[in-house]
Structures are given as structure tokens and as C-alpha cells.
Amino acid sequence: MARHAALLLSLLVVGCEPDSDGPLLRVDNAWIRTPVADRTVTAGYCEITNTGPTPVAITGFTAEGLRVEIHETIDEGGMMRMRPVPRLHLAPGETASLAPGGKHLMLFDFDPNLESARIRATIDGGGGHWIVFEVRNEGWR
Numbered sequence: 001m002a003r004h005a006a007l008l009l010s011l012l013v014v015g016c017e018p019d020s021d022g023p024l025l026r027v028d029n030a031w032i033r034t035p036v037a038d039r040t041v042t043a044g045y046c047e048i049t050n051t052g053p054t055p056v057a058i059t060g061f062t063a064e065g066l067r068v069e070i071h072e073t074i075d076e077g078g079m080m081r082m083r084p085v086p087r088l089h090l091a092p093g094e095t096a097s098l099a100p101g102g103k104h105l106m107l108f109d110f111d112p113n114l115e116s117a118r119i120r121a122t123i124d125g126g127g128g129h130w131i132v133f134e135v136r137n138e139g140w141r
């Protein structure tokens, strides 16, 4: 009986693997720009690769204590503007690059004292993928 309980517990621990309970994704170079002094809005960047055999759609990002939107930067007659992107589609093997000047994560209510932040990508159809972003003081153009 005790052995049975121990087996069940180990299965539960494996089932609670914290980084991903969704499809196979690899995330590289995840970082957040240090906010401008006295500001709590900033941007996050990373490269997300679908390493699995099926298409993946990321429908949003969530984090404790802050609000996250997916944005893209567009050139409207010479004016750079940002607009929300509802989801990120990733074919098998495809990489989505969230980078300065392009798609990015817009972070609201960001605590400027943080050195890193855990943000979870929500996957269409269930599950998610936690990403640890390093806060970097890269300056703003």
C-alpha cells in the first residue's frame, strides 16, 4: 500500500513538470528591456521554435502581476506604430522571432526592480509553456 502511494506521488511529480505542459517548443534569447525610469511599460523579446511534429498556435502570454500583449510594429506612411497580434502561428520547425522593431511582447505594470520574469505562453487547444526572461539594461533608441 505504501509502495503504491509512493509510485502515485512520483507520477504526480513528473506530471507537474513546471516548464511545459503543452507542445514541444524551444525558446532562445528571452529578455526584457529595463523600463525607462519611473515607467512600468516595457517590451520583451525571444525566439520561439516549434520543435514538435504538429502546428502550434500561441494565443497569448500570462504572468503574475503584469499584463502581456503580443504586438507588432508597422510602418504607416513613415510613422512607426504598434498594434496587437491575436496569436502566433508556428508550423513544425518554424521559429517566431520577437525582436526590436518587429513583433514583441508589450508588458504592462512591470516591476522595474525585477531581474527576471516568468511568463507563460498559452497554447491553443490547452497547455502552456513557461519562459524565463532576463531583464537587460539595453537602453532605448
Ligand SMILES: [Cu+2]
Pocket: 043, 071, 072, 082, 104, 105, 106
Ligand atoms: Cu508594443
